[in-house]
Amino acid sequence: MTQSSKQTPLPPGYRLAEYTIVRQLSVGGFSIVYLALDDDDRKFAIKEYLPRNLAARHPNGEVTVPLELDRDAFNLGLKCFFEEGRVLSAIAHPTVVRVSNFFRANHTVYMVMEYAEGRSLARELELVGGQMQERQVRKWFAALLSGLREVHSQRLLHLDIKPANIYLRRNGVPLLLDFGAARQTLSRTDKHFAAMYTPGFAAPEQYDKDQPLGPWTDIYAIGACLYVCMGGDVPPGAKARLAGDTLVPAAKAFRHQYSRELTELCDRCLALRSDDRPTTVLEVQKSLQQEVYSDPLRETAGEGNRLVGWIKGLTGGRHGKGTE
Template structure:
């Protein structure tokens, strides 16, 4: 994402309470995240509330709202951001990012989180050639959903689960990052924030103000992540699917590589009507924790040759070295 000039990051060396900014880690539609050190040289990630469509930074490094008409929306997002930090600070789970501090400064709010060494699931997929073994998918997502259950028990939703927000520590334990209470609140109160959703991972109800959100909303995103981890492209956006659903079901696309139980679970999670999805995160987790499941279907005679021919037709007969 291209950074707006309004989201000018705090400079390296800037003192923020008892922390020193080292560098910017990332920027999103409503926040900037920094790597910082405390006075004992421990690393932290600090998220700054700075919605690019509402606010900007002045020469004194303060966050200001240029248009008074945007003041109420900014304050609402600020309140939700602060509440999100308060709730997360009370959750101690190995797969949920830990919030150790949150405070006000520069006319905005900062959330201090653990800094974990590792890489995103998106990067891991890229290095793995675009798909993961079923055993690994089940292990990572079952662990992740354990943390998500804890989050939901605190009446907090994530609302932006995607491979870029699933981090894999060096020890292999997944970590759920970048919760979106403030982003979601702004998105549902102003049309120009709709782009803050992640197309393909956002559930249909996230685009509608009158549709309730709940655990089923995060379950849709989990389904989209499972689809991508099995080798699929990011699913079409929910609105596009609602008009004409071109998504090839996982149970059809990946039946030769993954078990029927996993592909059918993915399809249920990606159901457009919320009532057709698994009722709870626990239900999804239990499916993933099954130790006995069917083997992938074997291709029918000649089916593999037809598939190769179809792929060659799409690529004009070019040959290249692929990865498994």
């Protein structure tokens, strides 16, 4: 096992171009993210391409590929990572993480992104007890999808949308982080990366390299996020659902807490067949932006009234007094 299995981070104080590393923020199978300061003491998040199964850290900070057989896979991921940074740097949208710079150093690539103050949607869910108000769900996801539409218009997919990758700024504006398009490219071409997706949020086609990926793939993940925000557990992995679907539909699980329109939208997004999902992110966004939608409490009361009427019919209107 190489040193890369530990993904040794750059140390605090390390100079990287015009930036100084402060500390590590996060690490994944594909990269390390650091908090850094530029020469004017402005904060940035810097993502370093460092796939743990392919690369190792040399003591001088440089990234090496110990096995020559892994060189092509490493270079492919590097190319995709660089292209992702190039596309994101051209997108200026308040709900998409802004890439201000990307450069080569240490025989790898670095992506310099805005550093936002706030917390993840996953943490927000913990703080509110695992269930969010419908009004807030609609507001945040409609805003988020506006940015995702911009991403899709640039022919880039996210491919790893989940509550941990949705950040809530202190001003309440959501932010889409940590794109997984380059990771997914590697997972489809190299055996080392066969599991580089998030079960429960990854669409069925992400498990099958013969199936095309597209906006519908991100839409599945949005559906999973909506399901979790309404109080549900993370859906079973798509492979398990294909073998025998045990997911309780949102329209059934949450019909007493959320509108019929929202729960049915969630179920459509989570359809196993991509053709059964909404066609575009715009379609999902418009549904979330509806200002008039059904009241689950009123519908529940209606169900109760129908039940009372049914019981009265059985008892001949005697209100449970029995026959004479």
